[in-house]
Amino acid sequence: MAELHVELVAADRKVWSGEATIVLARTKSGDIGIQAGHTPVLGVLESDPVTIRQADGTTVIAAVHGGFLSFADNKLSLLAEVAELADEIDVERAERALNAAKADAEAGAARRASVRLQAAASR
Numbered sequence: 001m002a003e004l005h006v007e008l009v010a011a012d013r014k015v016w017s018g019e020a021t022i023v024l025a026r027t028k029s030g031d032i033g034i035q036a037g038h039t040p041v042l043g044v045l046e047s048d049p050v051t052i053r054q055a056d057g058t059t060v061i062a063a064v065h066g067g068f069l070s071f072a073d074n075k076l077s078l079l080a081e082v083a084e085l086a087d088e089i090d091v092e093r094a095e096r097a098l099n100a101a102k103a104d105a106e107a108g109a110a111r112r113a114s115v116r117l118q119a120a121a122s123r
Contacts, residue, residue, distance in 0.1 A: 002036035003055055004074045008062055010083040016052070016060055023076055024051040025069055032069075040072040045080060047111050049119040061086040063119035065112050082112075086123040089116050 003019040023034045027043035034041070045067045052060040067080035098113035 001055065002074075004034065004036045004038075004071075004076055006052055006076045006078070008050070008052070008064075008078045008080065008083055010080050015062060015080075015083045015085060018052075018060075019055065020052045020060075020076075021055050022053045023078075024053075025064070025078070027069065034069075034071050034076050036074050038071055041069070042071075043069045045069055045078065047115045049086075049115060049122060050078060050083075051122075059122075061119045061122040063089065063112075063116045065115065084116070084119075086119040089120040091117065091120050094120065 001021045003021055006018060006020045006023055008016040021035065025032055026046040026048035028046060029043060032043060045064055047065040050062045050064045062083050062085050064078065064080045065082040070077045094113050094116040098110055098117065101109035101113055
């Protein structure tokens, strides 16, 4: 299967870079799957896990919070406000953050913590 080059970048660092067979993400327009040869697209990312499937069968999951995705010439750029790989997520810290956000009725913070937990559960 053909591959595309993927760059996942957060505001403060390059999170992941490599080749993938498909990337699944959620945008303001809905869920999208990008494979090599996809038509060029620009989208606004929602806070949600992003799934990157590699040719060797491994999967990379990242919690992504806001930003943009851009695909052209078999290159996908995910430019996130905040992003972290599932392996980097401290589950206990994310659970505490979720509970605190719920107690303070902070919907945005609760969503971010929930996405982190979803990504961590996928590893």
